[in-house]
Amino acid sequence: MLNTVILISSGMVGLAMLLCLWRLLKGPDITDRILALDTLYINSIALIILLGLYHGSAMYFEGALLIAMLGFVSTSAVAKYLLRGDIIE
Amino acid sequence: MTSLNNLLAYTDHLVAGLLLFGAFFMLIGSWGLAKLPDFFTRLHAPTKASTLGMGSTLLASLVWFSVQEGSLHIHELVISIFLFLTAPVSAYMMGKAAIHRSRPMVDGTRNAEQAERASERRGLKDEGPESKSS
Amino acid sequence: MGRLLPMPWHSLMLLVVWLLLNGVSYGQLLLGTILGLLIPIMTYPYVRGHAPIQKPFSLVVYGLRLVWDIVVANLDVARRILLPNRFLKPGWLVYPLSMSEPFPVTILASSISLTPGTVSVEFSEDRSCLYIHVLHLTDEDELIAFIRRRYEQPLKEIFGC
Numbered sequence: 151m152l153n154t155v156i157l158i159s160s161g162m163v164g165l166a167m168l169l170c171l172w173r174l175l176k177g178p179d180i181t182d183r184i185l186a187l188d189t190l191y192i193n194s195i196a197l198i199i200l201l202g203l204y205h206g207s208a209m210y211f212e213g214a215l216l217i218a219m220l221g222f223v224s225t226s227a228v229a230k231y232l233l234r235g236d237i238i239e
Numbered sequence: 240m241t242s243l244n245n246l247l248a249y250t251d252h253l254v255a256g257l258l259l260f261g262a263f264f265m266l267i268g269s270w271g272l273a274k275l276p277d278f279f280t281r282l283h284a285p286t287k288a289s290t291l292g293m294g295s296t297l298l299a300s301l302v303w304f305s306v307q308e309g310s311l312h313i314h315e316l317v318i319s320i321f322l323f324l325t326a327p328v329s330a331y332m333m334g335k336a337a338i339h340r341s342r343p344m345v346d347g348t349r350n351a352e353q354a355e356r357a358s359e360r361r362g363l364k365d366e367g368p369e370s371k372s373s
Numbered sequence: 374m375g376r377l378l379p380m381p382w383h384s385l386m387l388l389v390v391w392l393l394l395n396g397v398s399y400g401q402l403l404l405g406t407i408l409g410l411l412i413p414i415m416t417y418p419y420v421r422g423h424a425p426i427q428k429p430f431s432l433v434v435y436g437l438r439l440v441w442d443i444v445v446a447n448l449d450v451a452r453r454i455l456l457p458n459r460f461l462k463p464g465w466l467v468y469p470l471s472m473s474e475p476f477p478v479t480i481l482a483s484s485i486s487l488t489p490g491t492v493s494v495e496f497s498e499d500r501s502c503l504y505i506h507v508l509h510l511t512d513e514d515e516l517i518a519f520i521r522r523r524y525e526q527p528l529k530e531i532f533g534c
Contacts, residue, residue, distance in 0.1 A: 344463070
């Protein structure tokens with residue numbers, strides 16, 4: 151039963167990622183695109199965790215942790231670039 | 240032995256429920272991102288719905304691996320604490336970038352003039368509150 | 374605390390997080406201790422002191438209440454997202470802060486972002502006000518009073534400012 155539930159959940163998260171992709175392509179401004187990317191990486195963490203549950207392996211968490219950290223740093227770096235024109239002062 | 244099997248069956252149901260709940264909320268968050276009318280309302284969808292969705296998914300994984308391995312599996316907790324700490328910070332940075340780019344707001348936004356005041360009072364390259372002495 | 378151990382609590386926290394991530398063994402304990410000692414020594418010059426926590430127990434209570442509020446706020450926001458757009462009444466709120474210490478204000482701003490339909494976006498020039506975007510604004514004064522009662526007052530007590 152659990153495998154079916156994991157597949158259904160993966161489908162829902164995949165649909166969520168498609169919606170993010172739509173917003174990423176449509177824009178209309180670069181801030182919307184950053185927001186879409188931010189949501190996209192959070193969704194991808196969920197997808198990786200679902201994959202780990204499906205395979206019953208705890209090895210995927212390192213990847214999830216890496217995506218969480220890099221996603222946060224890149225979101226704030228791009229937002230800061232928009233604000234100030236440079237990242238490191 | 241039967242009680243242990245019962246416990247395993249219950250965790251199955253618990254994990255399944257948490258997973259569906261989490262995936263549903265991530266879907267709502269992205270749906271909000273796609274359909275809400277302006278940037279500032281869209282900002283709400285990922286910071287709120289997605290954090291709850293992630294929290295629920297990670298909780299499901301924590302319960303599952305803890306029962307499987309018979310000991311507390313802590314990695315998920317670290318990830319979810321990290322996400323809960325960073326979500327408001329990135330929302331703040333994106334909102335700040337948007338307010339200084341004077342993104343249009345949907346008609347009927349109350350007190351929109353306050354936001355214009357907030358965007359006018361500081362140039363893009365001036366000292367901000369988070370700019371430390373470098 | 375001297376030059377060898379400038380931030381003892383940070384050292385302990387680094388060690389605990391390292392052990393949580395890598396599992397407990399003698400080797401990891403040694404590596405975590407070395408990192409927990411070295412990193413604070415390297416980062417100490419960049420850290421400015423913040424207001425000390427006066428009541429740690431109240432902070433725990435605050436955290437638990439925050440988790441509950443996050444769940445409730447999420448259900449509320451989800452409902453508003455699912456309703457058609459024309460029912461939305463977004464608006465801006467200028468929240469007058471009654472404290473000025475950077476660290477408690479940061480916690481307050483983060484709490485506001487995570488909870489009821491509000492995202493804190495910007496500070497005013499003199500850092501006396503917080504600009505907040507509200508997804509569904511009905512009564513400004515009530516919302517200001519709510520935030521003050523539920524988040525700012527406990528934080529002021531915790532940090533004693």
